[in-house]
Amino acid sequence: MKAASILLVEDDHIIAANLQEQLEQQGYRITGHATNSDEAMALFQKERPDIALLDIELNGSTLDGIELSIALHTISPLPILFLSSHDKREFVERAKQAPMVQYVLKSAPIEQLLIALDTAFATFYARRPAVVASVPASSGSGCALYAAQDFFFVRQDYRHVRVEVADIRWIEAKEHAVKIVTDTKVIAFSVRLNSFLEQVPHPALMRTHRSWAVNTRHVVAYHRGRVMVRYREGTQEIPLSDKWRESFLSGLPNLRAD
Structure with a gap:
């Protein structure tokens, strides 16, 4: 960021x-x-x-x-x-x-x-025709999100912080906010996870759970109810629920045997 x-x-x-x-x-x-x-x-x-x-x-x-x-x-x-x-x-x-x-x-x-x-x-x-229009994150939050295809700006206290989608490892919902995690920083933003994913409709950002979404470009493995995401010097486990399993797997380039 x-x-x-x-x-x-x-x-x-x-x-x-x-x-x-x-x-x-x-x-x-x-x-x-x-x-x-x-x-x-x-x-x-x-x-x-x-x-x-x-x-x-x-x-x-x-x-x-x-x-x-x-x-x-x-x-x-x-x-x-x-x-x-x-x-x-x-x-x-x-x-x-x-x-x-x-x-x-x-x-x-x-x-x-x-x-x-x-x-x-x-x-x-x-x-911009290829860009999602910005909207206030929530009433009285003082934040707004301006999203393009591969990056977005988070406004907080009049400061615009640019976040590259490629840098995101995962997004975690926390009540009425989300926590956006990259290798170097964590930024909290007052918006629901559903709204965030609608405003930043990048194909690499996939929902895995009611409270979690990951950047599939950093997924290194998945098994049953867990997704392993590359994070810093190792990996981080992210929950994969039955509800989101099929849609998540359909977005991954899996190689099928003959």
């Missing part, structure tokens, strides 16, 4: 430094700072960030922020948040024409910026 990565495009070095410090304090990871569209395109190609913060007016740049957002989307679509020092109507209206973006003033407090980032994630993933 890792923090969501941000490409910051801002021609004012002082503003950029302040933004970077504030966002890193909130748990985000700044992949790079560009001052013009050429630098931004190069960083984007190299780092492939999860979201971009773009200044609309980039002095001395080939493209302004709005034109840059369109160029980035032609390479690989991503959530975009525009930054501007003023709310001129012409820029606001042009920003609305750009693909899947949000808009916030540079003078806005950090709380408003964090909300705008969250909205940018939610808007982007809700519109």
Whole structure:
């Protein structure tokens, strides 16, 4: 698991430094700072960030922020948040024409910026045809899940944490929450197991029990009521109930004898 990565495009070095410090304090990871569209395109190609913060007016740049957002989307679509020092109507209206973006003033407090980032994630993933729309995990939980095909973001206290499906070993239900286990970390998330699997419908994530699901890519053996999952330097036993046994086995590439 890792923090969501941000490409910051801002021609004012002082503003950029302040933004970077504030966002890193909130748990985000700044992949790079560009001052013009050429630098931004190069960083984007190299780092492939999860979201971009773009200044609309980039002095001395080939493209302004709005034109840059369109160029980035032609390479690989991503959530975009525009930054501007003023709310001129012409820029606001042009920003609305750009693909899947949000808009916030540079003078806005950090709380408003964090909300705008969250909205940018939610808007982007809700519109993606191959992606499950994000929904609040539970009433008042303060968490949300944004899921793509091979990864998802968990939002907790405005911080977006990226989890790769390939890293998951198993998922365990704990009352109204789930515990997502990887080789290096455990993250608790306030959502029911059924809802989690619906929001992250990855074929490798298979239910084995009312309270358990595993990543079949890490299954090393199964026998009767147990599934052995590769975990750190050894394995972990996960229960396999009769109710889920048939559907679980049907999802495994078993070799049949002649």
